[in-house]
Amino acid sequence: MLRILHIAVENFAGVPLSFVKMHRAMGDQSLLVTFYKTKQNFPEELSLNFKIHRNFIANAWRQIKVAQNILSIEQKEKSYPLFFEPKNFLESLYFDLRESFRRKSIYEFIEKHKLYEYDIIHYDGGMDFFRDSHIAKQWKIDGKKIVCCYFGSDLRSRGLMKELNKISDLNLTTEFDHLEMHPDIHFIFYPYEGDDVTQRIPNETGKVRIVHSPTNRKFKGTDLILKVIKEIKKERNIEFILLENLPREKVLKIKATCDICIDQVGGKFGGTGYGKSGLESLAMGIPTITNMTESYQKFLKENPFVVANNESELKEKLIELIDNKNLREEIGKKSIEWLKKYHSYKSVNEQLLKLYNQHGIL
Numbered sequence: 001m002l003r004i005l006h007i008a009v010e011n012f013a014g015v016p017l018s019f020v021k022m023h024r025a026m027g028d029q030s031l032l033v034t035f036y037k038t039k040q041n042f043p044e045e046l047s048l049n050f051k052i053h054r055n056f057i058a059n060a061w062r063q064i065k066v067a068q069n070i071l072s073i074e075q076k077e078k079s080y081p082l083f084f085e086p087k088n089f090l091e092s093l094y095f096d097l098r099e100s101f102r103r104k105s106i107y108e109f110i111e112k113h114k115l116y117e118y119d120i121i122h123y124d125g126g127m128d129f130f131r132d133s134h135i136a137k138q139w140k141i142d143g144k145k146i147v148c149c150y151f152g153s154d155l156r157s158r159g160l161m162k163e164l165n166k167i168s169d170l171n172l173t174t175e176f177d178h179l180e181m182h183p184d185i186h187f188i189f190y191p192y193e194g195d196d197v198t199q200r201i202p203n204e205t206g207k208v209r210i211v212h213s214p215t216n217r218k219f220k221g222t223d224l225i226l227k228v229i230k231e232i233k234k235e236r237n238i239e240f241i242l243l244e245n246l247p248r249e250k251v252l253k254i255k256a257t258c259d260i261c262i263d264q265v266g267g268k269f270g271g272t273g274y275g276k277s278g279l280e281s282l283a284m285g286i287p288t289i290t291n292m293t294e295s296y297q298k299f300l301k302e303n304p305f306v307v308a309n310n311e312s313e314l315k316e317k318l319i320e321l322i323d324n325k326n327l328r329e330e331i332g333k334k335s336i337e338w339l340k341k342y343h344s345y346k347s348v349n350e351q352l353l354k355l356y357n358q359h360g361i362l
Contacts, residue, residue: 002028002362005118009125010034013215013276014042015151015174015190016124022191022345033115035129041247048109050102080181082159084131099130110135120361122147123168125154126161133163140167145361147172151190152275153219155181170359172352176273176296186355187299191348192276194283194339200332201257205239208322211258211286213243213251213277221266221291228314236322256284259328260321263290265314272296274305282339285332287321289314304335 004023008016016032023030032045036052086092106129110116121139126148128136140146148164149172160182165171171185179187203209210229214220222242229240241258243251255261261281263274272291281288282304289306297307306321308314321328341347356362 002120003118004028004030004120004122005115006030006032006122006124007128008032008034008123009127010036010038011042011044012038012125012152014196015276017043017045018191019122019124019149020045022349025345026349029118031113031115031118033113041249046109046113048102048105080155081165081183082155082157082181083162083165084159095131103130106130106135116142118144120145120147120356122149123164124149124151126150126164126168128161128164131161131163133161133167136164137167145169147361149173149188150178150182150185151175154178169361170355172355176293176299188351188355189342189348191345192279192283192339192343193345194280194336197252197280197283198256200259200284200286203257203259207237207239208260209239209241209258210260210262210318210322211241211243211255211281212262213255214264215277220264224266224311225262225314228311228318231315232318232322236319238322252280255281255286258286260318261286261288262314262318263288265289265291265308266310272309273300278305279339279343282335285336287328287331288335289317289321302338302341304331304338306331 002023004020006016006020011017011032011034016034020030020032034044034047035050037044037047037049086095110129116139121136121144123136123146128134136146146164146168147170148168151174155173155175155178171182172188173179173182173185174188174190176187178185212220212222212225214222217223226242229238232238233240241254243254261278263278263281264272272293273296274288274290278288278290287306288304289308291309292300292305292307293309297303306317308317321331353362
């Protein structure tokens, strides 16, 4: 039996906990530790429950940092791999003071929960408890294996934590575009079996219901989507539902009543493809529209996604789905089958164990 500890800034979109559930389902011991609790009410396990500022100023500051990094790369001022660095003296001082205040509680937390008893440490998001990764370094000296798994904007905008990257035995990503952002990283499907959603509820309203649930409008191309929906409403009998800042349970309940889901189209900084929201709609048997490069489409064999990379493609694909109920049902069935084949616990665990063996972790 393997003993695998997952450490994440937060249980972002429930993905870190999905890996933990997979390990347990396969007979291994596993635990998730987070620094912050999510605002979307995803399940928690052990959390340090540090306070995170989510006010307007703090959120704007984070958005500015993301935009600055992306712009620097687009203008060739920086290149991948990108490494995390404080932007100025004040930001550096802030991080130093924050870690000083947290140091005692972190060490007490590790001791209380005996986190040092685990053999494989997954850093989901590629961050240790401290920026210099000194706990990870000590665990490495103690013979533990270090795995870094990246998703979201970890590599696109924040960058690698240099010290942790040096000692990592295996680097994983659930994002296709990350493969070009790190010299030694491996793609892995994240485990998801749809056990937290219900199947689509037949829509009896007479209108085709279309749903979009962005966590970040800029990342998901929401403005473009709203523009296309406005045009289509003049031509077709549809109902559009925009789900934002709602408890996850309510989002899932509403999504299950919809006929078409738009994940992301033409968004900036969010990569291409699909995330947890897209998987949820697949599990419900709902045709899901997203943007995807040609190489990504080839990489994702047999994938059921309806691809739209720009405004005209989105309108074309939406009208095709709105006008053809049989096509929606056919794609919905294929979506459930594809999800089981590539994202099931058994499939992903087999892929992970193969990588463990290739990198000397087992």
